[in-house]
Amino acid sequence: MARVTVFGAGAMGTAIAMHCARAGLDSALWANPHDERALQALIAFRKHPALSEHLPDSLPVHAPDELEQAAKGVETVIMASTSDTARSLARMIHDVVGEARFVVSVAKGMETETGQRVSEVLAEELPGAATVSVGGPCLASELAGGAPSAAIWASAGIDDARTAGAPLSNYSYQLEFTDDVVGVEICSMAKNVAAMGIGLLDGLGKFSDEQYRNAKAALFTKAVKELRALVEAMGGRAETAMGLAGAGDILVTSEGGRNRLYGELVGEGDDPTAALRQLEGRGMTVEGVSAARDVHRLARELGLDMPYHSSVYRVLFEGGEPLAVLDALV
Numbered sequence: 001m002a003r004v005t006v007f008g009a010g011a012m013g014t015a016i017a018m019h020c021a022r023a024g025l026d027s028a029l030w031a032n033p034h035d036e037r038a039l040q041a042l043i044a045f046r047k048h049p050a051l052s053e054h055l056p057d058s059l060p061v062h063a064p065d066e067l068e069q070a071a072k073g074v075e076t077v078i079m080a081s082t083s084d085t086a087r088s089l090a091r092m093i094h095d096v097v098g099e100a101r102f103v104v105s106v107a108k109g110m111e112t113e114t115g116q117r118v119s120e121v122l123a124e125e126l127p128g129a130a131t132v133s134v135g136g137p138c139l140a141s142e143l144a145g146g147a148p149s150a151a152i153w154a155s156a157g158i159d160d161a162r163t164a165g166a167p168l169s170n171y172s173y174q175l176e177f178t179d180d181v182v183g184v185e186i187c188s189m190a191k192n193v194a195a196m197g198i199g200l201l202d203g204l205g206k207f208s209d210e211q212y213r214n215a216k217a218a219l220f221t222k223a224v225k226e227l228r229a230l231v232e233a234m235g236g237r238a239e240t241a242m243g244l245a246g247a248g249d250i251l252v253t254s255e256g257g258r259n260r261l262y263g264e265l266v267g268e269g270d271d272p273t274a275a276l277r278q279l280e281g282r283g284m285t286v287e288g289v290s291a292a293r294d295v296h297r298l299a300r301e302l303g304l305d306m307p308y309h310s311s312v313y314r315v316l317f318e319g320g321e322p323l324a325v326l327d328a329l330v
Contacts, residue, residue, distance in 0.1 A: 013080025030070035083109030090125035135245035137252035183236025192288030194223035195253035196263035203267020
């Protein structure tokens with residue numbers, strides 16, 4: 001049986017590794033040097049601090065100094081990193097995954113320094129394997145618990161995505177496949193910005209009797225339309241933005257997750273920088289903050305009018321009032 005190793009013991013990496021083990025795959029989870037807090041809990045309690053389920057008994061957890069053991073015989077490498085740590089993680093494992101057929105990324109954003117999509121970064125650093133990008137509405141907490149989930153795996157050669165993903169696909173993790181890598185990666189990034197905007201209204205609603213349900217529904221459709229325009233301008237397909245990677249992921253991330261929570265804190269009145277530090281101090285990575293910058297930059301470069309996404313950017317970086325996101329409806 002082909003071996004699947006997840007490199008990176010964050011919440012999503014751990015959840016995918018748990019799913020692989022439950023699916024009967026020869027799988028392993030490797031904690032990188034930045035996962036020390038999670039590693040202690042995984043070893044002591046067989047449980048990730050951010051997840052409620054315990055690890056399956058069949059899932060081995062490897063410490064940073066056990067990299068060779070974790071990578072032995074690996075065919076499918078799952079990169080559970082942020083967009084800005086994807087390159088450094090790839091360099092850490094480069095020498096021990098040379099025989100791998102697939103490198104699968106669950107990152108949600110672009111590399112800040114270069115503006116490259118993560119698939120482009122991994123193709124540079126691990127050129128011997130086919131690169132696959134994962135998107136879609138899949139919260140780590142539900143995947144870890146075995147709740148029915150769906151995702152979309154994308155590769156320039158769609159057969160690579162199918163071959164890499166097929167062993168993981170079952171009732172608990174239902175997969176679609178596409179060759180629209182650009183579309184999936186842009187959706188995976190921008191959906192976090194849309195979810196932060198919904199969170200802003202959730203935060204505002206705590207100080208009034210107004211739940212903004214109508215407004216949030218309207219902003220959701222606005223976000224999908226703007227995302228579709230961005231995806232097409234970047235060379236992706238409209239159907240990607242309207243499917244799991246786009247509309248589906250905006251919906252689930254707006255209902256739960258770290259980026260919506262960040263928006264809620266800012267909506268309650270927290271300074272954006274202080275809110276980010278608070279969540280990072282709790283071990284949460286909020287990729288939507290850098291994504292807001294990237295989406296704003298891309299819209300400007302491409303000459304796109306994206307009022308909703310731009311309103312979120314202004315709240316985070318230009319001192320705009322959270323209620324200003326409603327201006328996107330005008």
